[in-house]
Amino acid sequence: MSTITSRDASPVAPRRSPPARSAQDRAGRLRRTVADNLTAYGFLSAALVVFALFSWYPIVRGVLLGFQQVNFVTDPVWVGWENFERLFADPLFLTAWRNTLLFTGLALVIGFAIPFAVAVVLNELRHAKGYFRMVVYLPVMLPPVVVAILWKWFYDPGPGLFNTLLRGVGLPPLAWLNSTDTSMLSLVLVATWASMGSATLIYLAALATIPGELYEAAELDGANLWQRLRHVTIPQTRFVLLVMMLMQIIATMQVFTEPYVMTGGGPEDSTVTVLLLLYRYAFTYNDFGTASAMSLLLFVFLGGFSALYLRLTRTRS
Amino acid sequence: MSTTIQRGSLALVLAAGLGLTVTACGSDSDDAGAGGKVTITVNGQPPKTQPFDRKIFDEDVAAFEEEHPDIDIQPREGFMDPKTFSSKLAGGQLEDVFYVYLTDPANLIARRQAADITDHLDDVPYVDQLQPELKDIFTDDDGRVYGLPTANYSMGLLYNRTLFTEAGLDPDQPPTTWDEVREAAKKITALGDNTVGFAEYSKNHQGGWHYTAWMYSMGGDIAEKQGAGWASAFNNDTGREVAQTLKDMRWEDDTMGQKQLLVIEDVQRMMGAGQLGMYLAAPDNVPTLVNQFNGDYADYGLAPMPGGQGTLLGGEGYMFNPKASPEKIRAGLQWIQWKYLNPDRMDANLKRYADQGQPIGLPASPTPDIWVDGEVRDKQESLKAKYATVPVANYQSFVDGLTELEKKIEPPNAQQVYAALDNVMQGVLTDRDADVNRLLDDAETKANQALAQVR
Numbered sequence: 001m002s003t004i005t006s007r008d009a010s011p012v013a014p015r016r017s018p019p020a021r022s023a024q025d026r027a028g029r030l031r032r033t034v035a036d037n038l039t040a041y042g043f044l045s046a047a048l049v050v051f052a053l054f055s056w057y058p059i060v061r062g063v064l065l066g067f068q069q070v071n072f073v074t075d076p077v078w079v080g081w082e083n084f085e086r087l088f089a090d091p092l093f094l095t096a097w098r099n100t101l102l103f104t105g106l107a108l109v110i111g112f113a114i115p116f117a118v119a120v121v122l123n124e125l126r127h128a129k130g131y132f133r134m135v136v137y138l139p140v141m142l143p144p145v146v147v148a149i150l151w152k153w154f155y156d157p158g159p160g161l162f163n164t165l166l167r168g169v170g171l172p173p174l175a176w177l178n179s180t181d182t183s184m185l186s187l188v189l190v191a192t193w194a195s196m197g198s199a200t201l202i203y204l205a206a207l208a209t210i211p212g213e214l215y216e217a218a219e220l221d222g223a224n225l226w227q228r229l230r231h232v233t234i235p236q237t238r239f240v241l242l243v244m245m246l247m248q249i250i251a252t253m254q255v256f257t258e259p260y261v262m263t264g265g266g267p268e269d270s271t272v273t274v275l276l277l278l279y280r281y282a283f284t285y286n287d288f289g290t291a292s293a294m295s296l297l298l299f300v301f302l303g304g305f306s307a308l309y310l311r312l313t314r315t316r317s
Numbered sequence: 318m319s320t321t322i323q324r325g326s327l328a329l330v331l332a333a334g335l336g337l338t339v340t341a342c343g344s345d346s347d348d349a350g351a352g353g354k355v356t357i358t359v360n361g362q363p364p365k366t367q368p369f370d371r372k373i374f375d376e377d378v379a380a381f382e383e384e385h386p387d388i389d390i391q392p393r394e395g396f397m398d399p400k401t402f403s404s405k406l407a408g409g410q411l412e413d414v415f416y417v418y419l420t421d422p423a424n425l426i427a428r429r430q431a432a433d434i435t436d437h438l439d440d441v442p443y444v445d446q447l448q449p450e451l452k453d454i455f456t457d458d459d460g461r462v463y464g465l466p467t468a469n470y471s472m473g474l475l476y477n478r479t480l481f482t483e484a485g486l487d488p489d490q491p492p493t494t495w496d497e498v499r500e501a502a503k504k505i506t507a508l509g510d511n512t513v514g515f516a517e518y519s520k521n522h523q524g525g526w527h528y529t530a531w532m533y534s535m536g537g538d539i540a541e542k543q544g545a546g547w548a549s550a551f552n553n554d555t556g557r558e559v560a561q562t563l564k565d566m567r568w569e570d571d572t573m574g575q576k577q578l579l580v581i582e583d584v585q586r587m588m589g590a591g592q593l594g595m596y597l598a599a600p601d602n603v604p605t606l607v608n609q610f611n612g613d614y615a616d617y618g619l620a621p622m623p624g625g626q627g628t629l630l631g632g633e634g635y636m637f638n639p640k641a642s643p644e645k646i647r648a649g650l651q652w653i654q655w656k657y658l659n660p661d662r663m664d665a666n667l668k669r670y671a672d673q674g675q676p677i678g679l680p681a682s683p684t685p686d687i688w689v690d691g692e693v694r695d696k697q698e699s700l701k702a703k704y705a706t707v708p709v710a711n712y713q714s715f716v717d718g719l720t721e722l723e724k725k726i727e728p729p730n731a732q733q734v735y736a737a738l739d740n741v742m743q744g745v746l747t748d749r750d751a752d753v754n755r756l757l758d759d760a761e762t763k764a765n766q767a768l769a770q771v772r
Contacts, residue, residue, distance in 0.1 A: 157576055285733055286428065
């Protein structure tokens with residue numbers, strides 16, 4: 001049986017230490033904390049150096065470049081907003097943003113809905129679930145450039161796969177990439193096919209967390225398939241859908257590979273995207289200042305979406 | 318004990334981090350070596366996948382170093398890659414002597430990304446024998462020189478002689494006007510089996526590049542100097558004629574195939590497969606068709622640009638790192654002259670190529686069309702005939718016709734102007750109802766915006 005000492009039981013509040021003593025304690029505690037975590041700080045410093053060198057420094061340099069003219073030989077010249085003015089004067093600037101927003105919009109309609117629908121169907125399967133999951137995920141494993149080259153053949157207006165199929169069922173062939181009307185849609189289809197595997201798996205995981213009782217209750221209430229989807233599935237996966245939508249917007253606003261490999265921005269600039277124009281400024285025209293100015297604008301735009309994304313995830317957690 | 322281990326771990330981690338930092342910040346160390354020897358880095362070394370060209374290059378480096386014991390050549394693989402050029406320059410990795418296409422010097426000079434070599438040229442032999450149009454490409458408005466041309470391949474009409482024969486055309490009488498090209502394309506397309514009469518690029522700025530070649534062939538221009546600046550010069554009758562001819566060939570004649578948005582590799586693939594009658598190309602395309610696309614030298618003929626007014630100059634040369642010292646520039650100039658501009662080595666050099674069955678006889682490397690009329694040019698022509706390994710007669714009309722054509726360089730800010738003109742090509746080749754005037758108006762606005770930036 002333990003004894004309560006008078007000191008332990010003392011109702012008197014602990015005496016305040018003199019300031020000098022407190023500072024000493026704090027310094028001692030700091031020393032002990034540093035000593036205890038020395039190895040951790042060591043590991044952290046390596047990561048910090050790598051991040052500083054390969055992430056933070058390039059980001060800061062990129063921001064500065066947006067306000068400079070550089071030739072990498074003489075000292076950079078500070079030009080203020082001149083790079084932005086040049087960008088705003090480029091007739092392709094607005095075209096690129098319009099095209100990118102069109103791509104993002106189409107990707108939301110097509111690339112957002114299809115993986116969710118596929119996930120719902122896969123979730124309902126009773127047989128060969130694993131096989132179909134693999135089939136849906138397979139395109140993700142193909143390198144993007146291979147995907148683009150493969151689809152270029154699909155879209156070939158002459159002997160291409162799609163027009164052969166269309167002709168086979170008596171429909172007129174389409175120009176696909178060769179027409180300003182269908183070029184962007186064609187690129188969205190490629191991007192959706194190539195990336196829907198990952199989104200489908202995430203939706204599948206979300207669907208798996210919905211308690212079965214909810215569906216049972218809905219069925220008892222006489223809900224049909226559509227009503228179960230509308231009143232159970234979608235509300236239960238709403239958060240995942242929202243986060244995926246924001247992530248998709250951030251990703252599709254940066255579309256580059258498909259237009260670069262498949263159309264080069266054509267026909268008639270109908271597939272010039274923000275990143276493709278940025279790439280041209282940097283690596284074709286060697287104008288890194290204007291390219292950086294463009295990347296800054298994209299950064300600000302996407303920063304807004306990222307902030308929204310963070311706010312949503314924090315609220316949820 | 319645990320403290321010792323902790324400190325040991327810390328030391329290891331910090332050492333690794335420090336090592337990484339030092340590696341990342343490592344500097345190049347290719348400056349002048351010991352004993353007063355000048356060390357220069359040069360690119361243009363062919364890759365190992367081209368064993369013959371690589372061997373020739375390495376042999377030349379060894380022979381040059383033997384003749385010039387005070388110069389050490391450090392060869393590097395690769396040619397001009399605009400995507401990595403600035404990064405290499407910024408990172409101190411750009412070679413002292415670097416390869417350029419003739420499309421590059423104007424911008425590199427404007428951005429001061431190449432060294433001024435004017436004061437070192439007096440000691441370089443045979444420079445006065447180079448064609449002035451080619452030297453002009455490396456010269457700024459003040460007459461300062463920044464590089465030397467080493468090859469020139471003006472554009473012409475490359476055609477499939479076998480398909481010409483099958484279509485009832487005379488392969489020794491290639492078309493000389495655009496109307497004749499249209500007629501020939503119709504006959505070749507009529508052969509069927511997905512055969513395309515005439516193909517044209519329209520993507521990745523290559524459409525604009527070829528639109529420029531069409532304009533020059535009809536006596537037109539792309540840009541003209543107006544006061545201190547530049548303005549576009551293609552939105553006119555000649556420009557409309559080019560666009561309308563292409564549109565008619567695509568839709569009225571249906572001789573250009575359904576698949577569009579082509580680039581050079583697509584067209585070369587069609588030509589190598591024997592499915593294409595004609596396209597606009599420089600002579601260096603012929604070995605590419607044979608070596609990379611399974612073509613046969615006997616199948617190909619070269620004719621001068623139809624239209625007969627002018628042709629677009631293309632080619633290659635070398636420039637110098639803006640940070641290179643005068644010693645390195647002098648050593649680099651000795652290398653360029655010895656390796657690429659050396660009439661004294663012509664005979665032995667061509668014999669090496671001929672002994673290995675390599676293509677000789679084209680107006681391209683190793684017998685580039687860079688010399689003015691005179692002793693050097695005559696010597697090259699006679700040696701070319703002596704060692705010819707390809708059917709020289711198939712290219713004779715191109716060579717003869719070239720003397721009649723005005724050779725014109727690319728417009729300033731060429732890539733941006735080409736991006737604007739790509740749309741004209743794409744419009745007429747992909748849209749049956751394309752409005753030629755609207756396409757040219759749009760392209761003019763964009764091209765003028767690009768030309769306004771010429772500094």
